[in-house]
Amino acid sequence: MTPLTVTNSRLLPARRNGYRSALRDAEPKHVNPIIRAIGVAVPDESVSQHRAADIATELIASSERQQRAIATLYRRSGVETRRCTVLEPQRDAEHAEQSFFEPRRSASDGGPSTAERMVRYEQSAGRLAAAASARAVNESGLLPERITHLVTATCTGFSAPGFDLGLIDALSLSRGVQRTQVGFMGCHAGLNALRVAQAYCRADANARVLVCATELCSLHFQYSDDPQTIVSNALFADGAAAAVIAPDRSRAASGDGCDRPDWRLADHASLVLPDSADLMSWRIGDNGFAMTLSPRLPDLIAEELAPWVDGWLANHGLRRSDVGSWAIHPGGRRILAAAAASLELTADQMAPSEQVLREYGNMSSPTVLFILRELQQRRAQLPAVMLAFGPGITIEAALIT
Structure with missing residues (x-):
């Protein structure tokens, strides 16, 4: 209880409680919107982590020490394969090649300029977003023109017109679709986009929201032998994920014939941890976007995550043991281990998140939707x-029931 709360409770305890009761009685009874479908897409070409380490060595390593560091950090990443838009067609992931990045010519060489990377982003992001969105809309059973709202998320590129406008033509969406962009929030932006979609659905019983998170992280490979930069280079990949969200009543009214089980967006929560802003950053530089990632971050998550999650679940009459499945963003192998330790999760509970990290890498904002899709395919238990x-450090959460 804050000092202000204490003061107010002393001055007006009866009236304050009365107001609370009246507000509760006046609150509308919201129907939790359903996730009608999730669609995902990745670039056609893949690279094994062993080959990715070789490519990184060719680009930036100038000593045996650097070569060993790259090999070790890539091997420990928990990633086996990644999909990247900069890769050229090849016969398999062990023979991946690329020509977008050239070997470092000097200590000051940072690789392609940010402008050059943004040109590649604008050329490639729309195709990936359209592929994921088309799959989500098709699986939802809705006609594209019935989508009323479009919520997009990205932090790896900028262009205007952006891929959100491109989706209108690519999917034949209504010219009156209402667009919202969740920009530059980082790996948790997929959850922020779902929160916006939930709000639209609760405000409008006729809303049908398409959410699309698209990232091309591979464009921001950094020419640095700093260990934390190498870790980032070893983790990040490209992908897009889309979801169609609609109020529960829209299914019966639409006559679209969906018969899959309902997964409902029940609640969202957010926490910015104090005195942690320096532990993670994502900043625009002259040679792409640069990430800093402190090795202290996993310890902070291990310490802070469980108490906060427990308090949030308690608001819904739930305990951790009541949760049937978990979709935890794989910020890295140590991040997953810290979350598992804090929440006391089993290997089976962590398996979907670890599988997505292993098969796709960290795709930033779409990744958690890849995991949610994996849970659905496994017919995982709810809630x-x-x-x-x-960055923040911010923890974002969503409850699916």
Whole structure:
């Protein structure tokens, strides 16, 4: 209880409680919107982590020490394969090649300029977003023109017109679709986009919201032998994920014939940890966007995550043991281990998140939707909790029932 709360409770305890009761009685009874479908897409070409380490060595390593560091950090990443838009067609992931990045010519060489990377982003992001969105809309059973709202998320590129406008033509969406962009929030932005979609659905019983998170992280490979930069280079990949969200009543009214089980967006929560802003950053530089990632971050998550999650779940009459499944953003192998230790989760509970990290890498904002899709395919038990982490340090959560 804050000092202000204490003061107010002393001055007006009866009236304050009365107001609370009246407000509760006046609150509308919201129907939790349903996730009608999730669609995902990745670039066609893949690279094994062993080959990715070789490519990184060719680009930036100038000593045996640097070569060993790259090999070790890539091997420990928990990633086996990644999909990247900069890769050229090849016969398999072990023979991946690329020509967008050239070997470092001097200590000051940072690789392609930010402008050059943004040109590649604008060329490639729209195709990936359209592929994921088309799959989500098709699986939802809705006609594209019935989508009323479009919520997009990205932090790896900028252009105007952006891929959100491109989706109108690519999917034949209504010219009157209402657009919202969740920009530059980082790995947890997929959850922020779902929160916006939930709000639209609760405000409008006729809303049908398409959410699309698209990232091309591979464009921001950094020419640095700093260990934390190497870790970032070893983790990040490209992908897009889309979801169609609609109020529960829209299914019966639409006559679209969806018969899959309902997964409902019940609640969201957010926490910015104090005195942690220096532990993670994502900043625009002259040679792409640069991430800093402190090795202290996993310890902070291990310490802070469980008490906060427990308090939030208690608001819904739930305990951790009541949660049937978990979708935890794989910010890295140590991040997942810290979350598992804090929440006391089993290997089976962590398996979907670890599988997505292993097969796709960290795709930033779409990644948690890849995990949620994996849970659906496994027919995982509900309720489910989604968790993601980003600069701040911010923890975002969603409850699916």
